[in-house]
Amino acid sequence: MTGAEPDLLIEDLHSSLVDPALETMNFLNEVAARFPGAVSFAAGRPHEEFYDLDAIPRHLRTFQRYLEREKGVDPGEVRRTVLQYGRTKGVIHELLARNLRLDEGIDADPQSIVVTVGCQEAMFLVLRALCAHEDDIVLAVAPRYVGLTGAARLLDREVWPVRETASGVDLGHLVEQIAAARAASKRPRACYLIPDFANPSGLRLDLGTRKALLAIAERHDLLLLEDNPYGLFQADDEPRPPTLKALDTGRRVIYLGSLAKTCFPGARVGYLVADQRVATATSATVLLADEISKLKSMLTINTSPLTQAIVAGRLLEHGCSLVAATRAENAVYRRNMRLLREGLERRFPRSGPLKVTWNAPAGGFFVVLTVPFAADDDALEYSARHHGVLWTPMTHFYGAGEGGGTHQMRLSVSVMTPEQIDAGLERLLSLVTDRAGQKAGSVSDAQGKG
Amino acid sequence: MTGAEPDLLIEDLHSSLVDPALETMNFLNEVAARFPGAVSFAAGRPHEEFYDLDAIPRHLRTFQRYLEREKGVDPGEVRRTVLQYGRTKGVIHELLARNLRLDEGIDADPQSIVVTVGCQEAMFLVLRALCAHEDDIVLAVAPRYVGLTGAARLLDREVWPVRETASGVDLGHLVEQIAAARAASKRPRACYLIPDFANPSGLRLDLGTRKALLAIAERHDLLLLEDNPYGLFQADDEPRPPTLKALDTGRRVIYLGSLAKTCFPGARVGYLVADQRVATATSATVLLADEISKLKSMLTINTSPLTQAIVAGRLLEHGCSLVAATRAENAVYRRNMRLLREGLERRFPRSGPLKVTWNAPAGGFFVVLTVPFAADDDALEYSARHHGVLWTPMTHFYGAGEGGGTHQMRLSVSVMTPEQIDAGLERLLSLVTDRAGQKAGSVSDAQGKG
Numbered sequence: 001m002t003g004a005e006p007d008l009l010i011e012d013l014h015s016s017l018v019d020p021a022l023e024t025m026n027f028l029n030e031v032a033a034r035f036p037g038a039v040s041f042a043a044g045r046p047h048e049e050f051y052d053l054d055a056i057p058r059h060l061r062t063f064q065r066y067l068e069r070e071k072g073v074d075p076g077e078v079r080r081t082v083l084q085y086g087r088t089k090g091v092i093h094e095l096l097a098r099n100l101r102l103d104e105g106i107d108a109d110p111q112s113i114v115v116t117v118g119c120q121e122a123m124f125l126v127l128r129a130l131c132a133h134e135d136d137i138v139l140a141v142a143p144r145y146v147g148l149t150g151a152a153r154l155l156d157r158e159v160w161p162v163r164e165t166a167s168g169v170d171l172g173h174l175v176e177q178i179a180a181a182r183a184a185s186k187r188p189r190a191c192y193l194i195p196d197f198a199n200p201s202g203l204r205l206d207l208g209t210r211k212a213l214l215a216i217a218e219r220h221d222l223l224l225l226e227d228n229p230y231g232l233f234q235a236d237d238e239p240r241p242p243t244l245k246a247l248d249t250g251r252r253v254i255y256l257g258s259l260a261k262t263c264f265p266g267a268r269v270g271y272l273v274a275d276q277r278v279a280t281a282t283s284a285t286v287l288l289a290d291e292i293s294k295l296k297s298m299l300t301i302n303t304s305p306l307t308q309a310i311v312a313g314r315l316l317e318h319g320c321s322l323v324a325a326t327r328a329e330n331a332v333y334r335r336n337m338r339l340l341r342e343g344l345e346r347r348f349p350r351s352g353p354l355k356v357t358w359n360a361p362a363g364g365f366f367v368v369l370t371v372p373f374a375a376d377d378d379a380l381e382y383s384a385r386h387h388g389v390l391w392t393p394m395t396h397f398y399g400a401g402e403g404g405g406t407h408q409m410r411l412s413v414s415v416m417t418p419e420q421i422d423a424g425l426e427r428l429l430s431l432v433t434d435r436a437g438q439k440a441g442s443v444s445d446a447q448g449k450g
Numbered sequence: 451m452t453g454a455e456p457d458l459l460i461e462d463l464h465s466s467l468v469d470p471a472l473e474t475m476n477f478l479n480e481v482a483a484r485f486p487g488a489v490s491f492a493a494g495r496p497h498e499e500f501y502d503l504d505a506i507p508r509h510l511r512t513f514q515r516y517l518e519r520e521k522g523v524d525p526g527e528v529r530r531t532v533l534q535y536g537r538t539k540g541v542i543h544e545l546l547a548r549n550l551r552l553d554e555g556i557d558a559d560p561q562s563i564v565v566t567v568g569c570q571e572a573m574f575l576v577l578r579a580l581c582a583h584e585d586d587i588v589l590a591v592a593p594r595y596v597g598l599t600g601a602a603r604l605l606d607r608e609v610w611p612v613r614e615t616a617s618g619v620d621l622g623h624l625v626e627q628i629a630a631a632r633a634a635s636k637r638p639r640a641c642y643l644i645p646d647f648a649n650p651s652g653l654r655l656d657l658g659t660r661k662a663l664l665a666i667a668e669r670h671d672l673l674l675l676e677d678n679p680y681g682l683f684q685a686d687d688e689p690r691p692p693t694l695k696a697l698d699t700g701r702r703v704i705y706l707g708s709l710a711k712t713c714f715p716g717a718r719v720g721y722l723v724a725d726q727r728v729a730t731a732t733s734a735t736v737l738l739a740d741e742i743s744k745l746k747s748m749l750t751i752n753t754s755p756l757t758q759a760i761v762a763g764r765l766l767e768h769g770c771s772l773v774a775a776t777r778a779e780n781a782v783y784r785r786n787m788r789l790l791r792e793g794l795e796r797r798f799p800r801s802g803p804l805k806v807t808w809n810a811p812a813g814g815f816f817v818v819l820t821v822p823f824a825a826d827d828d829a830l831e832y833s834a835r836h837h838g839v840l841w842t843p844m845t846h847f848y849g850a851g852e853g854g855g856t857h858q859m860r861l862s863v864s865v866m867t868p869e870q871i872d873a874g875l876e877r878l879l880s881l882v883t884d885r886a887g888q889k890a891g892s893v894s895d896a897q898g899k900g
Contacts, residue, residue, distance in 0.1 A: 007726040010741075012582060056510060080501070083716040084496075085710070117718075118750060118751050120749065147748060251457050266755045278458045279458070291460075295464070301715075
């Protein structure tokens with residue numbers, strides 16, 4: 001759309017609209033749309049092979065039966081529960097609490113759960129509640145999910161980065177940043193992280209780091225925002241490490257849950273657990289969840305009880321275990337991560353000439369590849385145009401001016417077939433060879449001229 | 451919950467949490483919960499008698515068939531459309547555009563439509579886009595829907611009231627408020643109103659007022675936020691007046707649509723039409739809808755395509771006409787409004803001793819009753835306790851310090867049966883008699899003492 005007389009100027013609209021964080025998804029989608037024939041390691045969405053529209057009515061009936069038989073609700077009230085306006089905090093809180101106990105060992109009071117429009121709304125609501133004043137900031141492990149940055153930008157709040165290490169978080173840097181923020185008269189309210197198979201880095205915190213984080217949160221009066229969309233997708237059958245929330249004896253953790261990857265994204269059902277106690281003016285103490293619920297009532301009123309019902313039906317059909325519900329998907333993720341690792345090892349042997357390395361996440365959707373050239377937006381476009389392969393520049397997961405990720409790509413295999421992984425890796429190899437050659441070439445050109 | 455050691459202080463959380471606008475719904479729900487036996491004129495939710503859970507799978511199949519047959523989408527893509535992440539602006543925009551043309555005579559480019567999590571999210575997004583700076587304010591016809599006030603409060607933005615008249619809006623006051631805001635270095639960005647059967651006042655703008663509003667918007671460089679949840683529920687078969695958007699030749703109107711009352715609230719599907727052209731830094735002109743879509747991607751990612759599909763199925767089953775889809779509901783609303791009016795006339799005759807008056811909306815859910823005593827929160831509690839009848843104090847629909855509505859109740863009949871309307875009016879009569887008597891009594895007491 002061009003040439004038409006404008007009605008508004010972009011500079012009169014909210015400044016987040018020109019923030020790189022909000023452009024990221026648009027840019028990546030646009031590149032993908034321009035090269036539809038490219039093999040994509042960029043898509044981070046869940047595997048969709050097992051999606052079944054015919055299961056939707058069954059899930060709905062399962063939830064109906066649960067309300068009628070287990071909860072003794074009469075049919076008229078069941079109809080109202082699913083189709084009318086309803087409880088702001090949601091209608092499946094008891095089932096989510098059951099799931100958290102079963103799959104995560106988290107003992108959550110159902111009243112401390114707020115069902116949200118995906119995890120994104122949960123993030124926004126928590127930031128809105130906590131970042132009350134202009135000088136309130138949120139810390140976040142960098143690289144980080146762009147949705148966190150975006151939610152903070154909608155609220156005109158700063159996100160301060162905390163460095164990542166091989167074990168997940170640079171705890172020393174976290175403490176430094178808390179001190180630096182306070183020295184700058186800022187109030188660090190919380191630190192956001194994905195402790196299990198992070199987006200984008202794939203990293204998982206070890207148990208020691210988890211405990212140390214909780215101790216730091218306690219000592220420095222900070223909350224931890226634990227986002228856990230991928231935790232169930234561990235690549236082996238070893239016991240999973242406990243979530244921060246399962247270890248949280250001091251109510252330092254707000255847990256952000258997603259059902260997008262364990263059920264399906266189209267339900268737009270996520271939730272948060274906020275069991276913190278808030279002292280009010282009347283000296284009564286209320287749950288943070290109830291305060292957040294008030295904010296939600298002015299943002300989206302309530303989360304669709306119809307999609308809550310459908311997701312709950314799926315939960316109930318698996319005894320409230322999402323581990324059980326996602327066995328087929330998890331088998332695909334395990335296979336794909338193995339194929340990716342094996343394919344990388346075959347094409348980029350450590351002893352070979354191409355200086356390509358990668359990390360080895362123990363699960364999840366993502367692997368980070370480090371390459372011997374700038375893996376920026378131009379390189380992505382070049383890659384799509386000349387080699388037919390898409391990936392995500394890691395630079396998009398750092399804030400403006402933070403640096404980092406300049407020679408790194410995020411590879412995601414969550415929606416790929418074995419054939420696509422193989423073809424994609426062949427194309428990546430040709431891209432790396434091309435770029436490494438170009439670099440070598442330009443060096444020898446320079447030598448020739450010199 | 452009391453007595454527990456607090457983790458947080460309310461004054462460290464966002465200030466909207468202590469705003470009366472956010473307490474309103476809690477207070478009203480709490481009174482309703484404490485007096486479950488009371489007859490309620492308070493509930494503003496849509497009629498639910500015709501809700502049918504068995505229709506949900508059919509609606510879903512209808513949308514599937516539409517995608518497959520009319521749009522030529524293959525079954526795998528249909529599954530992805532409904533269950534995966536998807537288009538931020540939504541997947542039913544073409545059907546909504548068809549509906550707007552059919553039912554409202556609005557010629558909307560489908561690309562200018564953003565499907566939202568109910569109309570509440572649409573309001574929030576529009577305010578976020580427009581109220582960029584601290585000094586940006588929104589005007590709103592008072593009394594007003596509390597959700598508008600709440601959304602503005604989440605963003606720390608002021609709402610300035612514009613007085614209501616018998617024809618809907620005091621246009622002189624609107625111009626005064628624009629001037630006053632600018633004189634105070636504020637930037638009035640838009641004026642929010644419900645032109646048809648407003649919540650809470652029931653008023654509808656006449657055609658002249660609509661045209662004058664558009665002229666003022668043009669002259670004073672203001673946008674109009676037209677919220678239209680009740681417009682279809684006219685109490686007679688006369689032609690409905692055109693919406694502001696249908697009259698809008700200068701792209702002055704952002705239209706806010708709700709499907710909560712015409713389909714069902716549990717879908718949480720609303721939308722906005724924002725066809726304004728935004729000049730960007732690169733001199734390209736983009737649709738405001740696309741800018742708002744970027745904000746949405748950081749708030750809720752997208753609106754559940756599953757509930758969009760279900761709502762669209764219902765639309766398709768009625769040839770995309772919501773007038774056709776809501777004939778049964780509309781018949782109930784018409785009957786109930788008639789019964790309310792007749793019942794009021796019988797119990798509070800104009801020549802009688804009880805000085806009770808009411809307005810006569812031409813449709814919608816709401817009637818405003820003016821009574822000879824303060825119809826405040828205490829009166830509501832007294833009414834519930836001693837007379838078993840609930841209603842909504844009109845004071846809740848005015849901002850703090852605005853005054854107004856002190857002797858007024860909002861009566862809603864949308865979910866009532868004829869028997870409940872009759873019983874409720876009997877109880878209202880006994881409340882008014884009691885209160886009028888008390889007043890008389892206290893006067894004679896005072897005389898007796900004097």
